[in-house]
Amino acid sequence: MPTAAVEDYAKAIYSLTGWGSETASTNDLAERLGVRAGSVSAMIKKLDEAGLVERVPYHGVRLTTDGTRVAMTVLRRHRLLELFLAEVLDVPWERVHAEAEVLEHALSEDLTDLISAKLGNPEVDPHGDPIPDRDLEIIEAETVVLADLAPGDSARFSRVSDSNPEMLAYLSRCGIAVGDELELIERQPFEGPITVKIGDESHVLGLTLAQAMRVEHTG
Ligand SMILES: [Zn+2]
Structure with missing residues (x-):
């Protein structure tokens, strides 16, 4: 171990x-x-x-291959724990990472599999990060940084770093969630903010945030 x-x-x-x-x-x-x-x-x-x-x-x-197995094993536990805490225990999504950081080292393989089964063997965690399956296979979707889109581009918000709770809490307050479809309306020059439209609402997002949000290009 x-x-x-x-x-x-x-x-x-x-x-x-x-x-x-x-x-x-x-x-x-x-x-x-x-x-x-x-x-x-x-x-x-x-x-x-x-x-x-x-x-x-x-x-x-x-x-190495052995090192990757260690990483996949702990990522599987971490990401399943995050989803379990968020979905079953209603822990806010900006808090699940810190809890999972501690619990991930203590979870047995049996308990990990039970949590996965309870959640319907999910493929992504609350931040959109893919969960390795029982065989430790992981599917990393092609994503780009939101800040790199051009005006007029459409995309799906698919992933955000789990390690900045303030950022996650801010996205929650803005009503922005992983899975949202968005369109980039405008980007200000000189590393200025970008404007995105989600549903009927426009949001002005700072560059740091737009660089932490990853999206799948849809058009
Ligand atoms: Zn995490």
């Missing part, structure tokens, strides 16, 4: 290498995990010796 720290590293490396970049650097991992670069280097050495990561000189690390 990998330790909680090993699971956290595997998960962090997976998410840092998932969207476009091939390797996760020591600095990126330190920032993501909130630890010093020296601690990251020491842990990477251990993960390498355990066969969970492969070091790419001057670039960082990537997960």
Whole structure:
């Protein structure tokens, strides 16, 4: 059984290498995990010796097949827990991530499968992140950053980072939810805000928010 720290590293490396970049650097991992670069280097050495990561000189690390299995196992638990907390216990969506961060290390495989079955073997969590199935297969849909759309583009809001509770609470207050269909109306120059239309309502969204929201292009 990998330790909680090993699971956290595997998960962090997976998410840092998932969207476009091939390797996760020591600095990126330190920032993501909130630890010093020296601690990251020491842990990477251990993960390498355990066969969970492969070091790419001057670039960082990537997960091996065994490392990917660790990441998928903990992501499956994390994302099922988030959905369980949100749907069964009515925990607000901006709070489920912090709870799942703790519980994810304690869940047995049997309990994970029971939660999945109870929820109807769902494919995505409350933030739109895909849930690995029992065989640890994951389906990553093609998404783009909302901020990259052009005026007139239509898209479905499909995914948002789960780690910024204020941002999630703000989206809730605006009545914006994963799954919403939207159209980009206008973008202000010089990294200014963008205007999107969702249903009959227009929303002006700051660039930081528009960069955290991922969408599937629909037209
Ligand atoms: Zn989460």
